[in-house]
Amino acid sequence: MYGINCKKFRRQYKKSLSEFKDWTQKSHAEDWIIYPENCSLRLSLDEVALSEGELYTVLTSKIARGRKGSLVAIIKGTKNEEVIDKILKINRNVRLKVKEITLDMAGSMKLIAKRCFPNAMQVVDRFHVQKLAIEAVQELRIQYRWEAIDLENEIIKQSKDKKVKPEIQIFENGDTRKQLLARSRYLLYKTREKWTESQCFRAEIVFREYPDLEKAYNLSDKLRKIYNQNITKSVAMLKLAHWFKNVEESGFKSFSTLRNTITHHYNDILNYFETRSTNAAAESFNAKIKNFRLQLRGVKDRAFFRIRLKSWGEC
Structure with missing residues (x-):
């Protein structure tokens, strides 16, 4: 469009226009x-797949909220020895703060x-706990769905043998049993207050047909409500006991x-109710990285990608 050779412009940008040529971290990028310099009093530690499914450990500052000054470290892999070795390169006095x-x-x-960070209070991200509860509900739904598929297949098989039209049950909303369980997936992720009219109708049917699924959903919803309430740590302990x-x-x-998992990480989970801190900023930054990678249609030069990421995201 502008009469510029794309490959030549890319090469000139990398070698002349960008900071890549004189970048001090280029050798190990x-x-x-x-x-x-981006290390702050409150940090988030997470992992992200940067390219080809390779996992990287990402340390970000919560104060920056996913914007300028967010990135503290990106380290290839998740092995604790390797990650620790790299993070320890940050000045000890800075880490102790x-x-x-x-x-x-x-x-x-x-x-x-x-x-x-020996002086830092560890806070388990609430969304990781809630995700496990939601997955427990979905596991039960999927189990019932496979049973419904087996039942439908058996009805069709018997109908073919008898050379008659299969009589498959259809509920009030027009769903078959198999469709009912498949289409209930998204409503089980949400609170009742956020259900649409059709989702309320579908939930009424699925809970009538599968009372255990309603019990599981209620357990997940109660855990979510504990997190949503502005309560103290001691009150949270009582509610978790119930x-x-x-x-x-x-x-x-x-x-x-899930209960056993919460018990093993009990103190760190309860720390949430002191500061109500989450990994939302880290997840936002990770989404930013993935979006940038998508715009580039993938990554070939990983070292150059790191400095472009810094320039683009103003890390």
Whole structure:
């Protein structure tokens, strides 16, 4: 359009116009980069797939809220020894000033946070906990859906043998049993207040046909409401104790597993109710990285991608 050769312009930008030629971290940029000046009192630790499904550990500042000054470190891989070795390159006095770090429940992340930021309070991100509860509900829905598929296949098979039209049950909203369970997926992610009129009607049918699915949904919803309430740590402990009792009475194996997981990370999960900090800023920054990679139609020169990412996102 402008009479410029794309490959030539790309080459000139990389070698002359950008900072890449004189970038001090160019030699190791494919494996790790750090910006100690962006380290703040509150950090987020997460992982992201930068290219070809390769996982990178990303440390970001919460104060920057995904904008300028967010990126503290990107390190290839998730092995705690390698990540710790790179983060320890940040001045010790700077690391000791960090007061809070949000992360998921992975043991490697907790070890990294403990070794690199010993004075920081660890806060397990609420959305990782809620995600497990939602997955427990979806697991039950999928189990019932496979049973519905088997039932429908059996009805069709018998009808073919008898050479008659298959009599497949259709509910009031026009869904078959298989469709009912498949189309209930998204409404089970949301609170009742956010259901549309058709979703309310579908939920009424699916809960009537599968009472256990309603019990599982209610357990997930109660956990979400505990997080949504502006309560103190001590009140949260009491509400979680009641929730544990409800889980025990339900007899759902997946929720019992979730209860045990929460118990193992109990203190770090409860720390959320002191500061109400989440990994939202880190997730926003990770989405920003993925969006930039999508605009580039993939990444060939990984080292150059790092500095372009810094320039584009004003990290």
